[in-house]
Amino acid sequence: MKFTKSTVLIFFTFLILNCSKSEAPNPEPKAEEKPDPDTNPEEPIEPKxxxxxxxxxxxxxxxxxxxxxxxxxxxxxxxxxxxxxxxxxxxxxxxxxxxxxxxxxxxxxxxxxxxxxxxxxxxxxxxxxxxxxxxxxxxxAVNEPKILNPPKTNSAQIGITVNNVPNVHWFELSSQPQGHLEGHPFYQETDVLEIGGVRLYKDISYLLSLRDGNEEIKYQILELPDPFSNIVLNYDDFLEYDNVLEVELPDYKSYAAYVSARNKSINYSNSFSISRESSGRQPRSVAKLGYINSFDTFHTDLVLHYDDQTTYNRYKIGVMPTSINVPEDPQFQAYGNTIYDYSFTTNQDYYRNTSYWTYEDEERDIITRYSFGGKSDNGVLTGTLPDQVLENFPYLNLDNLNRELTSLTIGENVDHVSDDIQTIFGLIVQQDIETIKFKTSD
The missing domain is CATH 2.60.40 (Immunoglobulin-like)
Structure with missing residues (x-):
């Protein structure tokens, strides 16, 4: 059989086409599509x-x-x-x-x-x-910076005389840069106050406060005379305090009341002592604390001892207290002899109680001082120290502590009620506090 050229060409063309189709690469399978992360179920969020x-x-x-x-x-x-x-x-x-x-x-x-x-x-x-x-x-907190006292200028040692006083019961002389200079809480009952040999400095104001035999309190501002000379004053020219806070006093063994004052713009380390009194020869039923409007910051402190075991204290830095109400007859009864079973009853309303306990072995030089308390009605300690802490302090002697006193925070609007605490030089800062302290009987 004869094959023409055209027949052979057609045959080889067909063969080449078939080979090309068989050698073509197979298509790769489609990659699995990744799901949209937004469509995933939310993973659990770690608790914050x-x-x-x-x-x-x-x-x-x-x-x-x-x-x-x-x-x-x-x-x-x-x-x-x-x-x-x-x-x-x-x-x-x-x-x-x-x-x-x-x-x-x-x-x-x-x-x-x-x-x-x-x-x-x-x-x-x-x-x-x-x-x-x-x-x-x-x-x-950082302690409020104090302004350095002004450099001492010319000075003179002089005498001060106040005439026509209806019996001098008490006096005090002070300045803001120097603080207390002279004073006597039990001055002789006389119509003339004489202060001898006190050194005053030029360009410094001094405040002389006085309580007379009529239980009235007055003050006078004075400066070193120019030229230097003794100062002679008349009590009739003394000034009335802008405000006098009268505090009714219950029966007491002793008491002391004190008011100092300064202006924040002149923050010396000392203050004027503008009013001070204490239990004198005759019992008093009213304490009088004087305040002067030219000052913006007052330090008020009243301490009254009912007896050897019970003490009242009102302490405030800032504005003048609106009132001071000393409890009439505070009662307190402690129960239990250890920090674990301690409790108490009292006739006083209070915001917080704190009890102070001590253990002291002088021979071995071992001391533990422990204070605890809260807002509860019985003062009982809750919880125990971790074993690691107890192992670190084998001489803690918690079982052998003796109670020294219990302090009740009373009154209204006292910042000690706040749980937040600030210290200055490691000591708790208190600007407004009212307490009654009950010591353990000896």
Whole structure:
């Protein structure tokens, strides 16, 4: 059989086409499409931690020799929440999830400090405060800077005489740069006040306050005369105080009342002593505290001892108190002999109670000072220290503490009721406080 050229060409063309089709690569399978991340079911969100207590240790703590310090937190039922060691100046924030804090209503906060005594013994200071709100901050503040006292100018040692006083019962001389200069709470009953040999400086104002035999209080502002000479005043020219706070006094063993004053714009380290009195030869039923409107900051302090065991104190820095109401007959009864079974009853309404306990072994130089309290009605301690802390302090002697006194915070609008605390040089700052203290009978 003959094949023509055209027939052969057609045959090879067909063969090449078939081979090309068979050698063509197979299509790759489509890659599996990744699902849109937005369409994924949401992953569980980690619970956010809340700061339920903050403690900022005061770097200026005067007692920075404490070398082993701990803070321990319990809830209202005594359940341990956390505890940490800290150094002076450390900042601590305690956190837990909101879920873990659901059953935590209030906190019990304990700060424990330890140092070695000079005799090689162990000194402990511990403070526990209960009924503390969640979110409370214990921090520190920088002390308000003081203006340096003005340079001393020309001065002279002079005498001051006040005539026509209806019996002098008490006097005091002071200045803001120098503070108290002269005074006598039990001055002789005479119609003439004589102050001899007092040094006054030029261009400084002095305040002379006086209480007379009619139980009236007055004052006078004076300066060093130019030329220098003795000062002679007449009591009739003395000034009435702009405001006089009268405080009714219950029966007392002794008392002292004091008002100093200054202006914030001239913040010397001292203040004018503008009013002062104390229990004299004759019992008083009313204390009188004088205030002068030209000052903007007053320091009011009244301490009254009912007897050897019971003391009332009203302390305020700022404006003049609207009133001071000294309780008539405060009663207090303590029960239990240890910090674990201690309780008390009282006829006083109070915001917070604090009991002070001590253990002291002079021979071995072992000292523990412990204060605890809160807003509860019985003062009972809740919770125990962690084992690690107890092991670190084998000489703590909590079982052997003896109560020294219990302090009740009373009155209205006192900042001590706040759970937040600030310290200056390691000491708690209190601007407005009213307390009754009951000492343990000897």
């Amino acid at each position: 931690n809340e700061v339920y207590f903050s403690y900022y240790s005061d770097p200026n703590d005067t007692y920075s020799q404490w070398n082993d310090n701990w803070i321990i937190l319990h809830d209202q039922g005594g359940e341990l929440l956390d505890y940490r060691q800290f150094a002076i100046g450390d900042s601590l924030e305690f956190k837990k999830s909101a879920e873990m804090l659901l059953n935590v209503q209030t906190l019990s906060v304990t700060v424990l400090k330890h140092r070695l005594g000079e005799g090689g013994g162990h000194h402990h200071a511990m403070d526990t405060r209960t009924s503390i709100n969640k979110g409370t901050v214990w921090g520190w």
